[in-house]
Structures are given as structure tokens and as C-alpha cells.
Amino acid sequence: MLFSCMRAELMKLKRSFIWVVFLILPLISTVMGCANYLQNVDILDSLWYSLWTQTTLFYSNFFFGPLIAVYCAYLWRVENFNHNRNALMTAPVPIPILYLSQFLAIACVTLLTQLWVGILYFISGRAVGMTGIPPIQTCFWLLRGCLGGLAIAALQLLLSSFIRSFALPIAIALLGSIAGLLFSSRDLGLYCPYSLMLLGMNSNREEDILSGSSLPFLLSCTIFLLLFVLLEIGYLKKSDVKA
Numbered sequence: 001m002l003f004s005c006m007r008a009e010l011m012k013l014k015r016s017f018i019w020v021v022f023l024i025l026p027l028i029s030t031v032m033g034c035a036n037y038l039q040n041v042d043i044l045d046s047l048w049y050s051l052w053t054q055t056t057l058f059y060s061n062f063f064f065g066p067l068i069a070v071y072c073a074y075l076w077r078v079e080n081f082n083h084n085r086n087a088l089m090t091a092p093v094p095i096p097i098l099y100l101s102q103f104l105a106i107a108c109v110t111l112l113t114q115l116w117v118g119i120l121y122f123i124s125g126r127a128v129g130m131t132g133i134p135p136i137q138t139c140f141w142l143l144r145g146c147l148g149g150l151a152i153a154a155l156q157l158l159l160s161s162f163i164r165s166f167a168l169p170i171a172i173a174l175l176g177s178i179a180g181l182l183f184s185s186r187d188l189g190l191y192c193p194y195s196l197m198l199l200g201m202n203s204n205r206e207e208d209i210l211s212g213s214s215l216p217f218l219l220s221c222t223i224f225l226l227l228f229v230l231l232e233i234g235y236l237k238k239s240d241v242k243a
Contacts, residue, residue, distance in 0.1 A: 005093060005101030012078050013109065018071055022113060025067050029059035030120040034128060041128075048125060048134045049206040052141075055121050060145065060203035061181050062174070064113075065152055065194055069173035071109050072156040073166050075102055080164055095236045099157075103229070106153045114146045141202045144210075144217075148196030151221050152176075154228035155193055161232060161239075190220040193228075 013019075033055030037044055044050035122134055152173070159169040173194075180194030189195030190213075199217060202209050210217050 001093065002097050002101060002104075005097055006104045009075060009101050009105035010108065012075060013071070013105065016074055018074050018109075021067065021070050022109070022116065025063045026059055026113065026117045026120055029057075029063050030055050030117075030124050032058050034124045038128060046206050047130055048132075048138070051125055051128065051130065052121065052134075052138055052202075053204045053206055055124060056117075056198075056201050056203045059117060060198040060201045062177055064145075064149060064197050065156075065173040065177035065180070066170050067113065068106070068110060068149060068153050069156045069160075069170040071106050072153065072160045073169050075106070075157075076160040077166050096233050099229070099233050099236055102157060103154060106157065107150060110149050110153055111146055114142045114149075118142050137208070141200065141208075145197050145201035147221055148198075148200035148217075151193045151196050151224040151228065154225050154232070158228050158232040158235070162235060190216055193224045196221055196224070 033051070036057070037051050037054040040054075044054070118139065121138065125134060155176075156169055156173060159172060163169050176192075176194040180189070180192050180196075180198060183189050183192035184195045184198055189199045196217070199210060200221075
């Protein structure tokens with residue numbers, strides 16, 4: 001039942017405009033990062049690592065949160081039209097299954113987004129004249145960033161479920177990303193869900209910012225993820241009763 005529901009959620013996304021956003025926002029951040037790299041190539045002398053610091057600078061700090069917010073807001077936008085929400089809430093499917101199907105669909109798109117970012121990173125490296133392949137460590141950072149991003153996805157699904165506006169959750173994600181950057185700059189990133197992705201991605205760093213801190217990072221991701229999942233399921237159960 002879970003995977004059938006998840007396929008239904010993915011079908012909602014299949015022909016939607018989110019794929020335009022999916023393609024363009026990481027591309028814009030990569031182009032901006034490459035421009036920064038080329039302007040400072042004399043002092044950025046670590047090749048692939050230096051390029052990573054620049055291409056992830058805008059994506060992790062400002063673009064990722066709103067991008068995930070667009071995915072989540074679109075899923076709930078579909079439900080908020082033509083009484084689809086009432087049909088969803090009264091469907092013969094347990095609320096946890098309904099929610100998990102949405103979350104897994106967003107998780108799949110998040111993973112694809114990270115893969116696209118990795119491809120753009122490789123292409124941009126070739127474009128600026130680098131040889132060889134990127135360090136394998138960057139693949140690990142992409143996966144770790146995806147893990148941090150799941151906490152953001154869970155939070156944005158929660159916000160989009162009770163905020164009927166499409167734009168407001170996205171604006172909150174942008175403000176949250178700025179707050180996450182501030183928390184991270186003060187070494188408090190583990191206490192803000194919007195900081196977890198940029199910590200996982202090792203954004204704007206050549207050395208691993210989480211070296212020796214992997215366990216606290218995983219613990220923080222798990223706590224925020226479980227918190228938002230439980231809050232969302234609880235909220236949907238109350239909505240189900242009202243429906």
C-alpha cells in the first residue's frame with residue numbers, strides 16, 4: 001500500500017512545473033559559483049575542492065531550502081484544489097501511510113536533485129579546465145547533504161499541509177536558510193534544521209567541517225526528522241477527524 005501511494009504522489013509531480021525549477025535553480029547556483037571561482041582562481045588553488053566551495057556556496061545556503069519547499073508546496077497545492085484534500089483525508093488509507101508516501105516521494109526528488117548538482121559540478125569542472133575526476137569525498141558530501149535535507153523536507157511538508165498559500169512556505173524556507181547560515185556561522189548549526197543540509201554538503205569548505213562530529217550530525221538529523229514527522233502525522237489525524 002505504501003509504495004502504491006508513493007507512486008501516486010510521484011505521478012502528481014511527473015508533469016508538473018517543478019522540473020523546470022529542479023533544472024534551473026541548481027544550474028544558476030553552479031554558474032554563479034563558476035564565475036566566483038574564475039574571478040578568484042589565483043587564490044583558489046585546490047582545484048576540484050576549491051570549485052566545490054564555490055558551486056555549493058549559493059546552492060546550499062540559499063537555493064536548497066526554497067527548492068525543497070517548492071516540491072512540498074506543490075504536492076499540497078494539488079490537494080487544496082477541488083476538494084481533493086477532503087478526498088485524501090477520507091480515503092481508506094491510514095494517515096501515516098499517506099504522509100510517508102508524500103515524504104518518500106519528496107525524498108526521491110531530493111536525491112535526484114543532489115545527483116543533478118553532482119553532474120553540474122563535474123561539467124563545470126571540465127568547463128573551467130580541470131582534468132581527472134572530482135574527489136570521491138564530494139560524492140559522500142552530496143549524500144550527507146541529502147540526509148540533512150530530509151529534515152528540511154519533513155518540516156516543509158508540515159508547513160505546506162496547514163498553510164494553504166503556495167508562496168508562504170517557500171518564503172519561510174528562504175528565511176530559514178538565512179537563519180541556518182547564521183546558526184552555522186556561530187557553530188550552532190546542529191540546532192537548526194535549515195543548517196543541516198549545508199553542514200552535510202560541507203558548503204564553502206575544503207576541509208570536512210563535520211570531521212569528528214558525524215555522530216552529533218546524524219543524531220540532530222534524526223531528532224528533527226522524527227519531530228516533524230510525528231507533528232505532521234498528528235496534525236493530519238486531527239484534520240481527518242474534522243473532515
